[in-house]
Amino acid sequence: MEKLSNPQVTIDMIKKYNFAFQKRFGQNFLIDEHVIHKIIRAAEITKEDCVLEIGPGIGTMTQYLAEAAGHVCAVEIDKNLIPVLNETLADYSNVTIINDDILKTDINRIVREYNGGRPIKVVANLPYYITTPIIMGLFESHVPLLSVTVMVQKEVADRMQVGPGTKDYGALSLAVQYYAKPYIAANVPPNCFIPRPNVGSAVIRLTRYQEPPVKVQDERLMFKLIRASFNQRRKTLQNGIANSNELSFRKEQVADALEKMNLSASVRGESLSLAEFAALSDILSSK
Numbered sequence: 001m002e003k004l005s006n007p008q009v010t011i012d013m014i015k016k017y018n019f020a021f022q023k024r025f026g027q028n029f030l031i032d033e034h035v036i037h038k039i040i041r042a043a044e045i046t047k048e049d050c051v052l053e054i055g056p057g058i059g060t061m062t063q064y065l066a067e068a069a070g071h072v073c074a075v076e077i078d079k080n081l082i083p084v085l086n087e088t089l090a091d092y093s094n095v096t097i098i099n100d101d102i103l104k105t106d107i108n109r110i111v112r113e114y115n116g117g118r119p120i121k122v123v124a125n126l127p128y129y130i131t132t133p134i135i136m137g138l139f140e141s142h143v144p145l146l147s148v149t150v151m152v153q154k155e156v157a158d159r160m161q162v163g164p165g166t167k168d169y170g171a172l173s174l175a176v177q178y179y180a181k182p183y184i185a186a187n188v189p190p191n192c193f194i195p196r197p198n199v200g201s202a203v204i205r206l207t208r209y210q211e212p213p214v215k216v217q218d219e220r221l222m223f224k225l226i227r228a229s230f231n232q233r234r235k236t237l238q239n240g241i242a243n244s245n246e247l248s249f250r251k252e253q254v255a256d257a258l259e260k261m262n263l264s265a266s267v268r269g270e271s272l273s274l275a276e277f278a279a280l281s282d283i284l285s286s287k
């Protein structure tokens with residue numbers, strides 16, 4: 001069968017199944033073979049790899065993943081796409097289609113069942129409305145992972161790789177950089193999708209660290225501190241932490257800790273590096 005990356009093949013398939021795009025599922029299908037090659041190259045997929053694809057759509061990238069990888073598990077929420085996938089992927093015996101919500105899927109079970117518990121690679125053109133929960137869920141649940149190579153909104157890709165002192169720096173930057181090394185592999189314009197999204201997109205590869213780049217005694221506390229600082233971005237770090245519902249530190253305790261770190265009492269979260277959040281967390285966890 002001719003590949004779905006040919007726009008006419010995609011249009012014919014959509015017509016054949018009378019498929020109606022669902023905005024609420026973030027459905028923008030790729031129609032550019034070059035972009036798919038770039039994603040697969042950035043992910044360095046080989047026949048040794050078991051790939052988890054999130055949201056295969058009608059199977060456009062899945063066709064290429066199936067040719068490059070050992071096995072592909074594709075998790076798609078929209079039940080209307082399952083008969084389409086059964087047809088477009090019929091030629092590939094190494095693809096498992098799973099009709100489920102990725103945020104509710106037991107990914108550890110998939111890793112055990114299809115890759116004997118060895119680390120997998122995640123590759124996806126993500127539904128943009130749930131980019132952050134998907135990525136945070138993958139890292140925080142400690143699924144055995146080598147890398148996550150995903151198409152995301154351009155602005156979100158930028159946010160993942162910036163450091164302190166820039167306007168895009170936030171909780172997502174810190175979380176991504178604690179778990180993985182980010183690298184933007186390509187920028188992708190709206191005309192590479194049907195329908196066209198109204199934002200620019202980028203492919204980002206997040207390579208999982210074996211060991212995080214900073215050591216912290218209590219990872220959960222550090223992320224609560226990070227969330228508290230950026231929830232109230234315009235407030236000082238002291239106020240942000242003292243006002244947090246997730247934490248019970250007094251303002252004076254935070255002031256003491258900042259003094260120990262030689263930081264000003266009026267410092268804001270957006271100027272602290274990951275290493276400084278780890279140090280702050282270690283000082284506060286002893287209180």
Ligand code: SAM
Pocket residue numbers: 025026027028029030054055056057058059060061075076077078100101102103124125126127128130
């Ligand atoms: N991979 C296809 C492509 O590149 O042409 C489709 C990408 S489209 C941006 C996102 C896909 O994710 C859609 O097929 C959508 O139905 C699916 N999706 C949305 N929310 C999902 C969820 N919670 N779990 C699994 N799939 C989801």
